Amino acid sequence: MTRMMKAAIFVEPGRIVLGEKPIPDVGPLDALIRVTTTTICGTDVHILKGEYPVEKGLTIGHEPVGVIEKLGSAVSGYREGQRVIAGAITPSGHSYACLCGCHSQDGAGTRHGFKPMGGWRFGNTIDGCQAEYLLVPDAMANLSPVPDALTDEQVLMCPDIMSTGLSGAESGKVRIGDTVAVFALGPIGLCAAAGARLMGATTIIGVDTVPERLAVARSLGVDHVVDFKAGDPVEAIMKLTDGRGVDVAIEALGTQQTFESCLKVLRPGGTLSSLGVYSSDLTIPLGPFMAGLGDLKIVTTLCPGGKERMRRLMEVVASGRIDLQAMVTHRFPLERIEEAYELFANQRDGVLKVAITP
Amino acid sequence: MTRMMKAAIFVEPGRIVLGEKPIPDVGPLDALIRVTTTTICGTDVHILKGEYPVEKGLTIGHEPVGVIEKLGSAVSGYREGQRVIAGAITPSGHSYACLCGCHSQDGAGTRHGFKPMGGWRFGNTIDGCQAEYLLVPDAMANLSPVPDALTDEQVLMCPDIMSTGLSGAESGKVRIGDTVAVFALGPIGLCAAAGARLMGATTIIGVDTVPERLAVARSLGVDHVVDFKAGDPVEAIMKLTDGRGVDVAIEALGTQQTFESCLKVLRPGGTLSSLGVYSSDLTIPLGPFMAGLGDLKIVTTLCPGGKERMRRLMEVVASGRIDLQAMVTHRFPLERIEEAYELFANQRDGVLKVAITP
Amino acid sequence: MTRMMKAAIFVEPGRIVLGEKPIPDVGPLDALIRVTTTTICGTDVHILKGEYPVEKGLTIGHEPVGVIEKLGSAVSGYREGQRVIAGAITPSGHSYACLCGCHSQDGAGTRHGFKPMGGWRFGNTIDGCQAEYLLVPDAMANLSPVPDALTDEQVLMCPDIMSTGLSGAESGKVRIGDTVAVFALGPIGLCAAAGARLMGATTIIGVDTVPERLAVARSLGVDHVVDFKAGDPVEAIMKLTDGRGVDVAIEALGTQQTFESCLKVLRPGGTLSSLGVYSSDLTIPLGPFMAGLGDLKIVTTLCPGGKERMRRLMEVVASGRIDLQAMVTHRFPLERIEEAYELFANQRDGVLKVAITP
Amino acid sequence: MTRMMKAAIFVEPGRIVLGEKPIPDVGPLDALIRVTTTTICGTDVHILKGEYPVEKGLTIGHEPVGVIEKLGSAVSGYREGQRVIAGAITPSGHSYACLCGCHSQDGAGTRHGFKPMGGWRFGNTIDGCQAEYLLVPDAMANLSPVPDALTDEQVLMCPDIMSTGLSGAESGKVRIGDTVAVFALGPIGLCAAAGARLMGATTIIGVDTVPERLAVARSLGVDHVVDFKAGDPVEAIMKLTDGRGVDVAIEALGTQQTFESCLKVLRPGGTLSSLGVYSSDLTIPLGPFMAGLGDLKIVTTLCPGGKERMRRLMEVVASGRIDLQAMVTHRFPLERIEEAYELFANQRDGVLKVAITP
Incomplete structure (x- = not known):
């Protein structure tokens, strides 16, 4: 029996709604993450308004904090239950683009290995993280463990902003x-x-x-x-x-x-x-x-991703060099994400960033 | 008594004519060069056509090969009679721009030390080298001795092209x-x-x-x-x-x-x-x-200048890595420079570059 | 029934002998290559002499040219029968080291992701290519198709030298x-x-x-x-x-x-x-x-590896910018590799590089 | 009549003494500075101990803060009375080394333009700044005006430390x-x-x-x-x-x-x-x-010098990003500099840096 989860789904320009989807299957290189905190990005608003086109039915969101629920058969170096983030950009690590340091333009699967913005997959070309669960591709290149001392909100800005x-x-x-x-x-x-x-x-x-x-x-x-x-x-x-x-x-x-x-x-x-x-x-x-x-x-520059980038950014947070918690001005459970979109898209109430908790 | 020399002078849009000017006086940091070979640049044609504004009465040209005629009182490290080139761009070496490696935007004399295209002086803000003699400012930063084995035409492309x-x-x-x-x-x-x-x-x-x-x-x-x-x-x-x-x-x-x-x-x-x-x-x-x-x-990028740049380019020529002599398709004495402009400006007769010899 | 292949095996200091080994199994991220040409490196001679320690029983060699025999289940973007090379260094693409561009020090599987010389696996920490078949790990990061116009010997220097x-x-x-x-x-x-x-x-x-x-x-x-x-x-x-x-x-x-x-x-x-x-x-x-x-x-600098590096080097060869074929001074079938080691280790007969063909 | 000044002079290993010297003449590219604050460097102690050889009779010191007393005839862009610093390293700006960004290895006057540590002149190859007056060579490349808001001690670390x-x-x-x-x-x-x-x-x-x-x-x-x-x-x-x-x-x-x-x-x-x-x-x-x-x-790396470097460092101080005043642990008039050397050379009394005021 397929288990279902809640997810914020792009239905058509003007409508991102909370719906249900099956919890995804886990391929050999993937990891399934139970999302604990996520947020809404200005880009998501562009998607909402139809200004940036994505496929109908796609789950939106590219800024995940969560816990490893299940690891693909070929994934090593992690354990289930581990707290992690992944970047908005999830490079494969093995394309020609990645191998010359151009991870965000990853064209894995294309002949030449370069694809404009190809590294941006979550909520763009594959389902994103405004959901209860998230499938992270090329998990070994992308999962970055969160130090115990840091809260979800402290690392929430790392994946993208x-x-x-x-x-x-x-x-x-x-x-x-x-x-x-x-x-x-x-x-x-x-x-x-x-x-x-x-x-x-x-x-x-x-x-x-x-x-x-x-x-x-x-x-x-x-x-x-x-x-x-x-x-x-x-x-x-x-x-x-x-x-x-x-x-x-x-x-x-x-x-x-x-x-x-x-x-x-x-x-x-x-x-x-x-x-x-x-x-x-x-x-x-x-x-x-x-x-x-x-x-x-x-x-x-397109947002740099990959686990080393996430590790470094969490170092910045952990060291206290930059404290971005003041940016989280509003908090919503996933159930009320449509309300969060409404607030954020209209920039009401001095909102900077919202925290969404599934 | 002032000694005079021949020079190609910008009179007004459409007219660069061969005229007479005094041979310039030599300040403490200057060097006076007797020009032996020079050329016409596409930029000179823009000046001719009035598309790039310079002051009326200016001597045109920024690609000099010549012989040191006289050194300023504070100039050391050179000797009169030495064969040299100077770049189209003649940085002072001492402005804030120069000291951070941005020689072509040299703003020596300005408060902040940066000036757009400020390193380009010959035939732009001071008299240029389509003349019998050329005054090179900040000579110690700009005069680069020509190896004996190289002809004038072999190094003629170094200053700019x-x-x-x-x-x-x-x-x-x-x-x-x-x-x-x-x-x-x-x-x-x-x-x-x-x-x-x-x-x-x-x-x-x-x-x-x-x-x-x-x-x-x-x-x-x-x-x-x-x-x-x-x-x-x-x-x-x-x-x-x-x-x-x-x-x-x-x-x-x-x-x-x-x-x-x-x-x-x-x-x-x-x-x-x-x-x-x-x-x-x-x-x-x-x-x-x-x-x-x-x-x-x-x-x-604006043409890099200064004597180290010239030295390196002459190394390229001397090593035989690049041979640009085929680019010199036509030759004129300085007396016939107006004719040379006419040919070059109209790109007649398969012209690539002309050599002008005073 | 296990199929066997010939391989040059390190037995003990002073002895690399041609022996038999099972053709390796192919994991999900691997590719099995039928080696068509390989060579002996100075480093192999250090191994032979016991100056660089490797495990007894290891197949030596890290410069493979060959044909894809079998692809792992998770490998896409290649086809069996394709002619390829892989670098001496085979980075995973997904370690912290790889993700900051330090592919040769790949510490995939270690906690921090860095390991001195960790990217060098063939003939060092896993079986090498002086054999009939070679298992290439992290195939998608490492297999680089050889253009038809290039012979095995023309690309033989790409993986290492x-x-x-x-x-x-x-x-x-x-x-x-x-x-x-x-x-x-x-x-x-x-x-x-x-x-x-x-x-x-x-x-x-x-x-x-x-x-x-x-x-x-x-x-x-x-x-x-x-x-x-x-x-x-x-x-x-x-x-x-x-x-x-x-x-x-x-x-x-x-x-x-x-x-x-x-x-x-x-x-x-x-x-x-x-x-x-x-x-x-x-x-x-x-x-x-x-x-x-x-x-x-x-x-x-340790030899840079990965498929993008190999692609670029083959471009150098294909463009004719560098022609290293004159370096291949001697040729041996795999059966006579011990003889080749003897010649190469003693630098006899003006040998520069040998070509070994299984 | 020659005007005299006080200066800390290297007499022989073990002896740096306060003596008298003529106030230097000002060449066309020089500036004469009336020193208002300076300090002693670890390198000066090496000189004192004879571990780093300099000529007998040399004035020591390479970290000057002062006021322009007189400008050379060819120096423009400054005015007498202006408060300035100069770096420990005083590049000419016009050597081959300078023109390729290697200012500290300035070999102005040498044929090739490179000289190991050649940019370090004060208290090394020419008289230094532990004196009432200091002659700054190539003034236009080296004098950097001090913002009014900064005290002498605030900028005292800029020239070297x-x-x-x-x-x-x-x-x-x-x-x-x-x-x-x-x-x-x-x-x-x-x-x-x-x-x-x-x-x-x-x-x-x-x-x-x-x-x-x-x-x-x-x-x-x-x-x-x-x-x-x-x-x-x-x-x-x-x-x-x-x-x-x-x-x-x-x-x-x-x-x-x-x-x-x-x-x-x-x-x-x-x-x-x-x-x-x-x-x-x-x-x-x-x-x-x-x-x-x-x-x-x-x-x-040898200490970078030149006025642009000094300008940037004073920006660091002015912005409050780094505050090094706590490093000045002791203060002496120039008259008592021998005492200061004694304290500093023996690292007594928790000394970090001393301020010397002529």
Whole structure:
């Protein structure tokens, strides 16, 4: 008899509903996780709204904390009952992409081994974790044990928000003494700012307008907060940097305006590190691009995944270097996830992140 | 009595004429060079046409080979009569930009030390080398002795074409076994292809349509030549790479079309290395940009300068690794430089580069 | 009934003999390869002599070319009958080490995921390929299809010699215009020199004394050959570089003398890239080490493995950039492998590499 | 009439005395600084003891804070009366070494442009700053204005201690989530630990035995302190890391024992970042070196200098990221510098650093 579980299922644009699905079978390389805590991501809202297409009937969610329920026959190095997380991105480890360090673009199963965003499977190409159980593929590459001392909520940002956010600073190659601007201080941007701080930036400027975000930004070590409704943020940043501009500008929203503002505040030789998910063509303005002669760099990064990445991020949490618990502003049981979507999608009540507990 | 010299002077858009100017005075950090060979660059044609603005009365040209005529009082380590080249970019060596390795964006004299394209002075912000004599600023950072075994024409590409072209491969971080596409095979693109070869790319695909260029490309080690008039070059490259795309795409023209084609042929995680001088805003198409989630990089590079760069490039020439003499298709004395401009600006007679001898 | 196969087995120090073993069973992640060509490595000779300890009864050999005989139940993306190679190093792809790019130190199965040399399994911790059949673990990370146009002998150096040798130049971060010295021109050193050439070094100096090696070195693009019996090679190199020293020195033997000579020829800020397998403590002399103040780097590299590495190396071969066939100086059927060991271990008859065909 | 000044002069091994010297003349590229605060370095003690040879009659000291008294005729971008620091290392900016980013090995004036430790001039090859006035060569590359908000003592560590210490973490390429061990917690080691923290290391282990140092270490963010007199520090570190070892080990003393301990605690693929000044040959033990097959790196770094480095370090101080004022444990006027040497050389009274005010 097939055992059933509850899951948040994408039915059609505008509708993610809590439904029932069979608890998945476990293949030789898989692990079945009983989800204990998960959350909703801005990307899930894009899916909800039909802006990012996924198959109807898919379980949504890519930020799992849970307990190993069952291990595949070829999986070793773990034990059932162990508390683990897995990244939003679950690379196979064995594709050509993985073997050259490009895990997020994993094209396992394709001839060439590269596939755009191929490492992102949960809630995108396979069932996700807004459910009672989650099947983790390539478990040995992806399950990362959670230290006993850390609570579910403490590690809840590791699978995506923290991994993506920090990568904005990492891909920007932030150095000791750098000046860094972060455009948009949602959860990703806040983590990008925290990452810049963690890597030694000495002047961090955050741009947003929501008071709650600006407050959290300050608590995470942002040195200057710029409210883009109070004046042109480009001007404000050029003034704060005494006309020099910034070494690294991090785009954490995905719009023409923030992308363009990033370019405008870069010093010659600077780097625009882009984390945003864009939904239309972008324009590179000639002047800020210095006609192609400014030794500028534009780098884009998809959330890094895999168990080593998760291990490192949990080290960051365990060491107390970054404390993101203040980001969990609301809590819901899985049964009330539709309500959570409603709150989160509309950004009501100062919500930053919600914790969902099956 | 002021001694005079001949020089190619920008008079107004459409007119660069051979005129007379005083031989410049030599400041403490300068060196005066008697130019023996120089050339005309595509950028000079932009100046001629008024597409790139410079001051009226400026001497044009930034690719000098010559002999030291006089050294400034504070210059040591050289002797008069020594045969030298200087890069198109002449960094001071002492600005904040220089001290963090960003020599081409040298802002010596500015408060912050960075200035877009600030390292490019010859024929841009100070008198250039299409003249009998050239004043080289910050001589100790910029004069590079030419080995006796090399002729003027052998090193004529070092100051700009070769330095810029090779940097396309270097900034793209070409690795052993990479597949590289180069869009546009003018002198810069040809050198970019040669650079990709020099760094270990094993499949190099060049795109152009001019038969002479395609022939030189093959002789420089380009593996596949794609004539963009014979079909869509993006399709051709995807076919040549069996659907995988390229690791590095080098833009060597400065147009929307080539920029966009570069993006379209990149594999996830690939790098677009841009050398072109753009004259209008660029559009980044959403699909090839993978919505910002493809771990793509776009890097722009201005010609690297300084004497160490010149030394290395002359080593490349001396070692026989790259032979660019075939690029010098035409020769003119300085007296006939207007004629040379006419030929080069109109790309007549299969011209690649001209040698000008004062 | 168990099918048997022939295999070169380590019996005890001094004795590797051709014996019989069962053809191995195929686990879910494995592939069974019918070996068509393999070779003997200097490391195998260390094993033979008892200088590198392995378990008695182990099949030796880590450089396989062959045909897929059988695929494990969880292996996809390949078909039986396909011609493949696997690297000497066969990373799992899923350990912490692999997930941070340190595949050769793969500690899959250990708690921390790192194990010194852990990626080297063939002929070290599991049966190797000097046999009729070879079991390849973690097949999806390690099997690399051989292009039809390439012969077995053309790709025979990819699994170890070429991968290791080229990595000497790669880890040394050889740049365009570098001067590189390679100490010892056995197969590894020759490939290191070829790698330096491939990455743009413009002056390559090889040190050895065996005439056959010096000849092959020249054919692979070594610019200067130094016979260490004809004088002090350090002096010779300092003279060749006009007192400057080299940017990168590659150690390809594993002795105090070559290690020390590498340090002595480095310019300040230079890199010693070490490939040798050492058998005793090393001394770093104070002077050449510049008392620790010379911005020197010493980097060691174990052969990189995995299918992406193999793919790239076969691209190098297919492109004609490096042709190592001249290295195969002798050929033996598997039946006569003991004879081959005798020849190779004693470096008789100008042997560089032997081809063994089961 | 020559104006005279007081200066701490090396007379002979064992004797550095306060004497009189002429205030130096100012060449075109120089600046004369009136020193307001300086300090004594461990290296100065080596000079005092005759362990590091300098010419008799030389003024010692390489850590200047002061005010511009006079600018050379070719120096622009500064004004007399401006408060500045200069690094211990004063690169010319124009040598081949400088132009490839190797400023500390500056060989300006040599044919090849590289000279071991050539960038270190103050108190080594030219008169230093333990004096009333200091001549700064290549002033435009080396003078860095001090922000008004910072006191002399706040920036006193920038020229050497902080620049060197932080470079230990930088050269080790410390990454977010790394575990880092620092051997010896003198001023350099303390700054190395602070640097590791600044770059995102999440477990920092410091080894020393002096209680004052261990206390400062904790205040700078060292997570675990190991007293090497309380047991084998290698064992302690392996236990703290649960057998994994560290990603980066920083040597901050210059002895065989600390160097060797660093190797012993490295994980495969790890980096030994060496800051120590060694006074005898070193031994690399075979086992911890993994016979050359562990993908280990050993990197050495001399204090980075130049005005951009100083600017960045002052940013670190100004941002409050690191506060090193607690390191200044004693203060002396220049008149009593011999007394200061006596205290510092004998490490009496818990001294970490002394401030000397002319």
